[in-house]
Amino acid sequence: MSYIQRMEEEQQLQQTKRNRDKRSSRRMKSMVIIALVLSSASLVMSAFAANNIWHGNSASHGSAVAVTPKFAGSAEPESLTEDKAPLTSTESAEAKDQPQVNANDADTTQSPPPANPKEGKEEKTGAKTEKKTAQKVIYLTFDDGPGKYTDQIVSILNKNGIHGTFFMIGNQVSGNEKAIKTAAENGNYIGLHSMTHDKKKLYRSSGSARFIKEFKQEQEIIQKITGTTPWLIRAPYGSKPEINNKFLNDIAAAKFKMWDWTVDSKDWNYPGKPERIIQEIKRQVHRDTEVILMHEKSQTVQALPGIIKYLKKKGYSFAVYKPDQHFPVNFAKDERL
Template identity: 55%
Template sequence: MILALVLSSVAIIMSAIVATSYIKVQSVNLNIASVVIPKFAGGNEKKLVPHKNSTDAQQRLDEFEATEADFNSVTIDISDNDQGQQSNIETPVSTVQPSTQPKASSPKVAYLTFDDGPSKYMDEIVDILNEYGIHGTFFVIGNQIEGNESSIKSASEQGHYIGLHSMTHDKKILYKSGSSLKFLKEFNKVQSMVEEITGSNPWLIRAPYGSKPQIDKEFRNDIVKAGYKMWDWTVDSKDWKFPDRPDKVLQEIKRQVHREVEVILLHEKKQTVEALPQIIEFLTNKGYAFAVYKPDQHFSVNFANDSRL
């Protein structure tokens, strides 16, 4: 009789333990979901996020968006690319490969940059960007500012960034001596002109024809001492090479775009204006958000891999 009571008690206790364990397992499965969080630098990072049901989990994913990245640092690797010699145009130099450590929520980001303005196309480019709700970064030439002050002022007031692209865009004047003296003199001048128009003092420059091979280490040291930051690019659209062929401009961008962060070189050209809507739509479909240069979010994009710039 006593033995029967003992066995009965053990059976009851074991049933309770099994039931409790089952309840705990079920509780874990019901309250934790595996949600894939995109990593900015590529790949996927899985995180467990508490939720009540799958609808809540989907809502978390829907809300997981950002339009601009908060960059802290970017390093550049250089790979070989064609070297060209053209007059009054940008020289294709090297493809740069940025890597960064921004916030985990950062999406792929594209910076649309426009050189050689202000021109008769600047307002039209700004209008197209505004239609898509995005901003561009413009590098202007001082000798082209007179008569186009209103275009610069309007673009700046609408949230576009006005950077510097020298006074003359003349390779012989800027680089022939090997000294930075004339180079910096031109950028100081165009900086003053832009500040007078916009009320802001820009420090981001783009060297005409790119920084390679014209600008050596000593030259870069002088640019750093002057307080400037310098951007090259990761994608050369070669729009200068394809007059009346916007399809070729788009094709070049499609061929080169593959990084998490792209700084795309464009110019104020007719074919660029015609290709721009398709460029924006292509990048959007590839998952890129668009950003404008912001001094407090500066990161390095230069062919020398110089983090000071």
Template identity: 50%
Template sequence: MKTLRSDIKKRRVRKARKERRRLVVILAAIFLMIFLIGKLTSAPEEEVVAKESINQEDATVVAEESIIQSAIQPAKQKRPDGKPTGKVVYLTFDDGPTTLTDEFLDLLKEQDIQATFFMQGINLQKIDLQENVKRATEEGHYVGAHSMTHNSKKLYDNGQFVSEMSETLSLIQDITGTNPKLVRPPYGSAPGLKSQQIRNEIIKAGIKIWDWTIDSKDWAVKDNPNQIVENIKKQTTTDIEVILMHEQLQTLQALPKIIAFYKKNGYEFGVYNDADHFYLNFQNDTRL
């Protein structure tokens, strides 16, 4: 009887062991399946991440190569006098900012042309005009100074030229964040800057001067924009031209024809750059 009970007990133990082994095998199979499914699911994500990493590395390499290429590109060639080679015309506008500044900027933007503006301090102080001064620099135009008062007696007779120009340049810097050095003397540097002493003061202040090669005389023909165009055409005689114009309605009306004339004659449109300054003053002072 005891032997029978012992056999039964042993069989039960063996059966329990088999059940445990079977359970372990089943659990192991389940864990293996979960692991394999997880690997299959995450593989595409890992592949995408890997590809993105490669693409980012490629983009970095391309950007670095581009920087190197631009660094070794030769600068645009210049003539012995510092002027650019080829045919280049500089459109310049005095006496801004005005209520017409935005319309000048719109037209220039349509034509994809940058210009050089010489602005008066008295106008720069008008809050409602400052937004277009900012816009001008943001769109690639150069904004230089044209004095605070445009008063020849104060500027030249009373010796306020440098102080007024410095104040105007500071205003431009405050409004635009740029640091311009170029100014245009009201009525030109002749005879205003005839004095060697004034020119020495200008040089000491780090100021540069630009007069012009073409006087459009736009101020004298209020209702005749076509005459402005003709004035400019007649005076166009060299490969490098700097045109004096003003922010006036008749000039705005003449501008499309002026641009068309120079395009037809193979000119590029230049904008002043402090780094590429060339002297252009009626005193022929190469230091200015």
């Protein structure tokens, strides 16, 4: 083979190789273009699917529903980048059906005080500690009835939609049975204040026997009138200093509960001066739970509307003694009583 023939053959082989390389290059370009097209299509479909999920579409729904979030007042909407999954259309529908609560529609009915009121309660909810504002409660109590002022006091309480706790003297019941029954029927509690209210007979005789006997006797009398058996007593002149530890043991053994008071209105000392009674109560009231000592007196009847008005203004609610909600209020701080 001549030199010229070899050169022509080599040139032909090189041309064939170049053609093959061109075809390979075109094939690679085509594959790249196809890959790019497929990638773009995938991105478009992913975006479309994400859009459908965001707007709450599901395969079972025939048409898309656009949901526009609404925010109350001028508050800023929560960031959409937080770890909160968007609502599905089903969840959105369920949320829409939930009743909307207006702060002005909240139930303001006050619950009865606990069996043993405590000030400044704290309640833990998960990791958050919430401090509850203690409910402010007043117990209005009236000693030394029944008498000519019993009905007037009950009438004032009724007009204000509240109740009181009455500690009555057994020897004064006769002739006043109707007033006692009316007071009880109107939601007031009738407690015991001994038969005689006589300090010498109750405290200066031998031991507690006379004291216990008088309260048991009065208990039977009140039970016949009201149909309920009262166990709450108030010792005449208060339990201190006359009642010692042995005396307290005897009262507890007889199953009586005994209330003294936290506020002394001193109304007995202000005849014709109702404003002084109101001032006395204003001076002493400061606890979340107060038991106010008053008496069935003319000046007390005059002062009572003003007392109630002042206490309401101070944010107090009014409660009546209930045996199933008993808590101790005695000067000895005896938990049994």
